[in-house]
Amino acid sequence: MTDxxxxxxxxxxxxxxxxxxxxEGLLDGxxxxxxxxxxxxxxxxxxxxGGAIAGLLExxxxxxxxxxxxxxxxKVRFKPVNISVEYLRGGVTVETFARGExxxxxxxxxxxxxxxxxxxxxxxxxxxxxxxLIKPKA
Amino acid sequence: xxxxxxxxxxxxxVPPGTAFDPALFNETMRSFGHTGFLGIEYCAHxxxxxxxxxxxxxxLVGDVETGVIASGPIVSLLDNATSMSVWAFRxxxxxxxxxxxxxxxxxxxxxxxxxxxxxxxxxxxxxxxFVRGIAHDGxxxxxxxxxxxxxxxxxxxxxxxxxxxxx
Numbered sequence: 374m375t376d377x378x379x380x381x382x383x384x385x386x387x388x389x390x391x392x393x394x395x396x397e398g399l400l401d402g403x404x405x406x407x408x409x410x411x412x413x414x415x416x417x418x419x420x421x422x423g424g425a426i427a428g429l430l431e432x433x434x435x436x437x438x439x440x441x442x443x444x445x446x447x448k449v450r451f452k453p454v455n456i457s458v459e460y461l462r463g464g465v466t467v468e469t470f471a472r473g474e475x476x477x478x479x480x481x482x483x484x485x486x487x488x489x490x491x492x493x494x495x496x497x498x499x500x501x502x503x504x505x506l507i508k509p510k511a
Numbered sequence: 512x513x514x515x516x517x518x519x520x521x522x523x524x525v526p527p528g529t530a531f532d533p534a535l536f537n538e539t540m541r542s543f544g545h546t547g548f549l550g551i552e553y554c555a556h557x558x559x560x561x562x563x564x565x566x567x568x569x570x571l572v573g574d575v576e577t578g579v580i581a582s583g584p585i586v587s588l589l590d591n592a593t594s595m596s597v598w599a600f601r602x603x604x605x606x607x608x609x610x611x612x613x614x615x616x617x618x619x620x621x622x623x624x625x626x627x628x629x630x631x632x633x634x635x636x637x638x639x640x641f642v643r644g645i646a647h648d649g650x651x652x653x654x655x656x657x658x659x660x661x662x663x664x665x666x667x668x669x670x671x672x673x674x675x676x677x678x
Contacts, residue, residue: 388581391548391570413548418671422545423609424590428583453582457613 378404381436389432392425396436397470404436406471414469421464421498426489429471430501431456434485437473438505441483451483454504464498467491481507527605527667531598533561540591549584551591551628559600560631563592567623578622582656585626585646586614589658592630593642597662600632600640606670607640612660620655624648630658638664 381404382396392414397405408414408429416422431453439446473487483505488497537553540546549571554562565580565588573581590612598604620626629651630644644658645651 386574386581387570387572388583392583412544415544416546417606418544420671422587422590423612424549424583424587425545427586427590427612428581431581431583431586452619453616455613455615456582456586457611458586458609459611460609463608 375399377440381439384436384439385432388428392428394429394432399440400472403472403474404433404440406433406436408469408471410466410468415466419466421466421469423458423460423499426460426464426469426499427456427458427501429469430458430473430487430489430499431503433471433489434473434487434501434503434505437475437487438478438483438485441475441478448510449507450510451505451507454482454506456501456503458499458501460499462496462498464489464491469498470494478507483507528603531602531604533595533599536595536598536604537563537591545587546591549587551588554627556595556599559596559633560629561592561595561599563588563595563628565626565628567620567625572622577619579619580622580626582614582616585616585620585628585656586612586658588626588628589614589630589644589646589656590660592628593632593644593658593660594662596630596632596642596644597635597640600635606665606667607662608665608670610639610661610663612658615657617654617656620646621648626655627651640664 394408397407414425471489476484485503488500490497533556534553552564571584628646634641640662645654646656647654
């Protein structure tokens with residue numbers, strides 16, 4: 374793991390760690406999140422819970438924004454304003470990946486999209502957009 | 512027979528169309544999986560609404576500097592409450608999946624406080640159900656989050672299955 378992905382991995386919050394999320398390096402320039410299948414991610418029997426998928430998408434979006442802000446990241450705090458998730462396929466009991474894409478990071482607002490998939494990246498389980506409010510650190 | 516779902520079987524052991532009991536359903540969901548991990552509790556329900564609770568816990572925190580709970584568990588709480596509100600309105604358990612769900616994070620939840628998730632199904636169609644919900648930590652007029660979503664009916668056979676079948 375590169376130093377950049379290690380410092381991002383250090384920022385994974387307790388919720389992400391409890392769910393078994395980790396950073397697997399970079400994919401096309403953005404952090405790649407992975408989550409092993411576990412009982413704690415299951416909703417209806419045999420499928421991932423929609424909230425667990427949304428939680429993984431959010432962490433992927435947050436990590437993508439940390440990475441995209443580069444040196445600015447240390448000077449700001451950001452918080453999620455909203456998320457809209459579309460569910461495309463049921464998630465089954467295998468490893469799940471997610472990657473965020475920062476569409477725009479302005480001075481006050483960042484717009485980020487994220488996708489989650491399993492064996493085949495071209496067959497996403499779910500996608501989302503998220504907006505973040507960026508504030509200078511007090 | 513009393514359990515709407517059995518995680519060890521290939522499909523719900525209560526067939527679609529069985530009367531929906533929100534307290535019993537939540538008790539079953541709490542015994543395994545993501546709902547069990549989060550510890551989501553049943554509070555109350557009405558003819559088209561459900562109220563659930565998500566107690567604050569250290570391992571659900573999203574920001575270690577503030578102790579604020581992560582947004583993922585709040586989406587899960589609202590996903591559960593909105594989906595159960597559809598079954599409450601239908602009065603029967605019918606397999607469905609989330610088509611989309613939007614959540615606005617109005618403010619950070621207060622660290623240490625239980626988050627209440629209230630949701631209603633405001634329109635029921637043959638295959639789609641329109642839902643909205645609100646999350647708060649004690650005062651519904653000062654919400655933490657607001658949600659809107661759509662659920663779609665699916666065939667029972669494709670709704671739930673054994674984990675082994677896909678490994």
